Amino acid sequence: MRTLLWAEHQKIRRLSFVWIAIFATVMVAVIVFLSGLTDNDGIRDIDTAGWYMAVAQPLGTFFVLPAVIALLGSYMICREEQEHTIESLRLIPVNEAKLTLAKMIITLIYSILFYLLLFAITLLTEAGLHFSDLSIGMVMNFLKAYILDGLCIFLAISPIIALVSYMKKGYWIALVITEFYSFIGLFASTSNTLKALYPITAVFTISGYYEASASQVILSCISLLFCVGFSAVILASMKKYK
């Protein structure tokens, strides 16, 4: 398993895709910063300590980040087939279930890394603007929230990565599906129960962005576990299918 993870890491290092994903994350930070410059009766949103770190999470998640992460995951899985490297891998032989698992783990790590990058940018900007207003407790809370965001978003989109890898019809359908999937989260957030149940918004219930009761958190955990179970079933049936 360690060798597989190492090999996947080596492969992904050469991809320009990672740079594009970093570009997307940085742009999200820039755009949210711009939106903070709006004047509300003499006070700008960005002047409130913690506003930037709080708002960058949902905006980035509803519009850009999950789609980019889903694309990365499904691309890594599908490219072996499309570039005909899977035949050589089968010859070695590599256990395909383990290979897919290794790719999923790498996607999870990158998902957390992208959120941490967003966290780093927002934190540095906040520190530059009003350092004295930031407390260690607040920063640690946000750090925890961003790590949980990265982890849970991966869980929420894992069925899509699995499904696209199963369909083998070109991986960028993953991007389109995920984009709409996360976009609908905007609407799911208007109702309290739906907010806890819908996987994309459940992420925020767990990470602490939404104030939620214990029952809502449990509901969200169940919802995400359901996603993981669903993707595991798809990946397992993919193995049999071959």
Add this chain to the structure above:
Amino acid sequence: MALLKLIQIEFFKLRRRKFVWMMLFSALIMPFLSYLLFKYAWSTGGDPVQFYKWSAFGLTLFIVLPVVLGILSTMLMYNENQYDMLKQIWIVPVSKMRYFFSKFFVVLIYSICFMIVTALGSVIFSILLGGLALDWQNTLFLIRKCLEIGVITAFAMLPILAISTTQKGYILPVAITLIYAFLGSIIVSINMYIHPLSSMALIVARNGDIPGLNDTQVISIPLAFFSIFVWGIGSVLLANVALARRK
């Protein structure tokens, strides 16, 4: 005539792609979601313009349509790039600008069709909603605005089409599409004239036609058109340079 022929060929190529037809269904997402919102979440006084604002003028205009058009633009350019068809096309010979504009017209026609589907979806869901007072005047208003959105958005998406001519892959253009649409919706509250999509929103919502959109800013329609025009010209030039380099 040559351009018409090229457009016809583009449509022949698209006909076989199921994905393009599937994307047309996403035009019904917002009408359906606003139907759910109006039915279960809010009790509004049954104002059709409010309903249309949600189903056709809000997020459809800022996010759904730009993202769909961006993906379509990338798809149109990606295929020929990937299979190295461009060489053969230049041998025919096809003029590079005609090639670019044939793709653009496909985007334009698709965009108009998409908004017509949205308009039809909105009308159907508003009928299902029952409580909305529907009359011809409101329906015509909806269709007129949808057509306007369809036409202008295609022009506002020219930069994405130009960027996809410069790339062999599709990942960068699609990532830029997401950012582009996102930026368009955010920048509305800061300066509407910088971004083609927010300029488009401004043109559509002129005279305060759509409640809640740009009520506070001083509106200059010519400046908005000028912004889209400048971005469009820039994109055509970029595409020209990029295609000339593709030997």
